[in-house]
Amino acid sequence: MFTDVHDRAGAAVLPLVLRQEADSSDESFLLRAEDLEARVEALHQEGRRVRAFMLVHPNNPLGDVYSPQLLSDLMDVCARHEIHFISDEIYALSIFTDEDEPSSRPPFRSVLSLPHPDPDRTHVLWGLSKDFGLAGLRVGVVVSRCAELMTCLRAIAIYNLVRRLLPPTEQRETRPYYRHARGRLEAMARRVKGGTAALFVWFSIRDFMETDSAEEEMEIHAQLMRAGVYVVPGSKLYGSDPGWIRLIFSVREEELDEGLRRIESVLKSRRKETA
Numbered sequence: 001m002f003t004d005v006h007d008r009a010g011a012a013v014l015p016l017v018l019r020q021e022a023d024s025s026d027e028s029f030l031l032r033a034e035d036l037e038a039r040v041e042a043l044h045q046e047g048r049r050v051r052a053f054m055l056v057h058p059n060n061p062l063g064d065v066y067s068p069q070l071l072s073d074l075m076d077v078c079a080r081h082e083i084h085f086i087s088d089e090i091y092a093l094s095i096f097t098d099e100d101e102p103s104s105r106p107p108f109r110s111v112l113s114l115p116h117p118d119p120d121r122t123h124v125l126w127g128l129s130k131d132f133g134l135a136g137l138r139v140g141v142v143v144s145r146c147a148e149l150m151t152c153l154r155a156i157a158i159y160n161l162v163r164r165l166l167p168p169t170e171q172r173e174t175r176p177y178y179r180h181a182r183g184r185l186e187a188m189a190r191r192v193k194g195g196t197a198a199l200f201v202w203f204s205i206r207d208f209m210e211t212d213s214a215e216e217e218m219e220i221h222a223q224l225m226r227a228g229v230y231v232v233p234g235s236k237l238y239g240s241d242p243g244w245i246r247l248i249f250s251v252r253e254e255e256l257d258e259g260l261r262r263i264e265s266v267l268k269s270r271r272k273e274t275a
Contacts, residue, residue, distance in 0.1 A: 015238035033073035052084035061246035063195020079118035093131035206243035
């Protein structure tokens with residue numbers, strides 16, 4: 001997102017910090033419409049013009065699915081301030097539920113299924129790279145009623161007939177990998193953020209840190225990388241509080257087990273160092 005919007009379009013990208021409860025996991029990193037409105041108004045008072053709000057739904061890296069009411073409230077905020085609402089639904093088909101853990105989390109609903117208070121400023125993105133596991137295939141969809149935007153897109157788009165598509169991410173195949181990764185990480189670290197979508201587990205490493213600093217988070221990240229585990233530190237995903245890591249679990253079972261074993265080894269060594 002940063003590369004596309006900042007580097008290519010030259011626009012400033014500013015995060016909306018999600019509320020984080022200190023002693024919880026599933027109820028932390030809360031997205032609220034009132035926080036969006038407060039952020040927009042604060043930027044306006046600074047003399048800055050907010051042109052668009054981009055929502056990744058389902059969320060990356062949290063794996064959260066947002067309720068239709070929240071989506072409607074967010075769209076209402078954007079409509080009041082004449083801001084474009086962009087819903088990036090790249091993980092729309094990668095939804096899973098844990099049958100052993102009944103959840104009150106809402107099912108996924110696309111913004112396309114909801115009323116739009118400002119239709120010309122509401123846009124939805126989707127592509128094949130995540131749900132179909134085709135990371136190198138640049139095929140995507142933009143759904144918009146904005147005539148000016150569509151004119152620009154037609155000038156740069158390449159149209160081809162796609163003759164055949166493979167099935168999207170299979171929920172029954174995804175769920176066991178998520179449960180396995182989450183269970184192993186919960187045994188290593190106290191806090192693991194529960195999710196119902198996408199391909200990630202978001203877990204805390206704060207119990208293995210002495211200073212709660214971004215520098216120490218990056219130090220642990222470097223240790224994991226040296227151990228041969230590619231993960232993403234929270235500070236690189238606009239995390240406001242250091243000490244979170246994103247792990248992708250959509251790999252072969254033996255690779256996932258080996259990666260988790262290496263993570264455990266690094267964290268155990270950190271525990272000995274800080275003891």
